[in-house]
Amino acid sequence: MTHDLESMIQEKLDPLIECCALLANENKVLHNKIDELEMYSRRNCIRVFGVPETESESDKVVLDIAKELDVPLSPNELAVSHRVGRPDASNNAKPRAIIARITKHNLRHQLLKQSKNLPKIPGRNGVYIN
Structure with a gap:
């Protein structure tokens, strides 16, 4: 059984x-x-490090950096951008990185290639792009 x-x-x-x-x-x-x-989906994204938190909109920062690097990035080719993480209230905190999605892959590639010239731009020392 x-x-x-x-x-x-x-x-x-x-x-x-x-x-x-x-x-x-x-x-x-x-x-x-x-x-x-x-x-x-992250293929067309870049990260911008070292931009002080005092600078206003992240879209404007990315567009300004592209202009300074002679990359023809227009506002409609920048899909979205924002700071990463929570803001830190301490005075000596590192600025949060900016993530930006660029709609055209060739513009992203051009921006990454030109980013080696960022240290030569006045006011952009310590700013780099990945």
């Missing part, structure tokens, strides 16, 4: 174990796909 009961339980349990393994595999595949999509 117990043998029959064990075989019935095992009979019901096997499909559940198989289903669980399939779902775990599918979950892993979907996580990888999400990672790939997130990396692709």
Whole structure:
């Protein structure tokens, strides 16, 4: 009797174990796909470090830097920009980085290439782009 009961339980349990393994595999595949999509969406983004917090809008800062580097970036080619993280109230805190999404990949590439000239621009010492 117990043998029959064990075989019935095992009979019901096997499909559940198989289903669980399939779902775990599918979950892993979907996580990888999400990672790939997130990396692709960040493809046209840049990070600007070292810009003092006192400067106003991050869009204006990015456009000013592009202009100083002779990169023809217009406001409609800058999708979005913002500071990263929470503001720190202490006086000696490092300024937060700015993330900007540029709609055209070639402009992003041009901006990154010209960023090596940032230290030569007065007032932009300590500012760099990744």
